[in-house]
Amino acid sequence: MGYRICLLIGDGIGPEMVERAAEVLKALPIDLEFTRAEIGFSAYQRHGTPLPPATREAICASDAALLGAVTTPPNIPGYFSPVVRMRQELELYANLRPIHSIRHPSSRPGIDMVIVRENTEGLYAGSERVEEGGNRAITERVITRRGSERILRKAFELAVQQGRKKVHVVHKANVLRQTCGLFRQVALEVAEEYPSILMQELLVDACAMELVRAPEQFEVIVTTNLFGDILSDEACMFVGGLGVAASGNIGLQASVFEPVHGSAPALAGKGIANPTATFMAAAMLLDHIGEPGHAVQLRSAIDACIASGQVTPDLGGSLSTRDFTQIVIRQLHTQMDAGLAHRMEGVGGKE
Secondary structure (H helix, E strand, C coil), X not given: CEEEEEEECCCCCHHHHHHHHHHHHHCCCCEEEEEEECCCHHHHHHHCCCCCHHHHHHHHCCCEEEECCCCCCCCCCCCCCHHHHHHHHCCCCEEEEEEECCCCCCECCCCEEEEEEEXXXXXXXXXXXXXXHHCEEEECCECCHHHHHHHHHHHHHHHHHCCCCEEEEEECCCCCCCHHHHHHHXXXXXXXXXXXXXXXXXXXXXXXXXXXXXXHHCCEEEECHHHHHHHHHHHHCCECXXXXXXXXXXXXXXXXXXXXXXXXXXXXXXXXXCCHHHHHHHHHHHHHHCCHHHHHHHHHHHHHXXXXXXXXXXXXXXXXXXXXXXXHHHHHHHHHHHHHHHHHHHHHHCC
């Protein structure tokens, strides 16, 4: 079975990250067809928009898309965040941020959670205006029953699928009584449909504190757009930082996977950026398209390289981006050869 994967090239280190990830994916015994599409500031400079219509079409025509990173400079006429707009226009309503301990001194042990962030509304809904001659700026926070229900249901379904025991619903309903109040009410209703999952509530400030105090207590966190954005960046700093953090934007008709880090223009062209986050995003992509075994292989190869100290400068090593990529590919081949030998031994034992 073949899959079409759209590579969203992006800006800064984005092109290098997605091309290295494509090399890693090609090392797996899967029939993959790669297409490429433009997004971000470089696309704006060429086409007058950071999200060209052809890019939206390419994403929808693929089985999944892999995004490098984009630059979103402020105060440029006609410019907007292409990632936020993409999430809204394609209804990529669920942002999944797995947070797992890695075998590296920068990572705390025992952490295994996923943060499920609503991805299309809230304070990122794009409802802003300026009044009083520029002296008063207003952003409207949009929370809907539909948006709340589908992200909460996604979180509880994920908990069931992964054998989790509890879901933390994070809000600020004591102050934001209408918007977070609606989100909380829908959470209580949805939770009744999942009696095997314990629902626990936390105010967002308390959750931020608890993530620092005892991150290992969390299994699934589900929350609104801005809160999820902040909490997931906080949480990843306990397991290696942004250089190893990946996320998936999931919708009913399309999906886009990406590293969490930005375009890092200061590192562009130097060949030292860490591609781990993009590789982990590629592993999430493999899970999504129905190749979980190969996703496990890729994560295992990355983990083995990190554990051996063969890493890029941000993790204390000296490898270039390309060198790290080649080591991950060699580790993948070693694992696949070992698996083949094991299977052959099993066949031989039956003769």
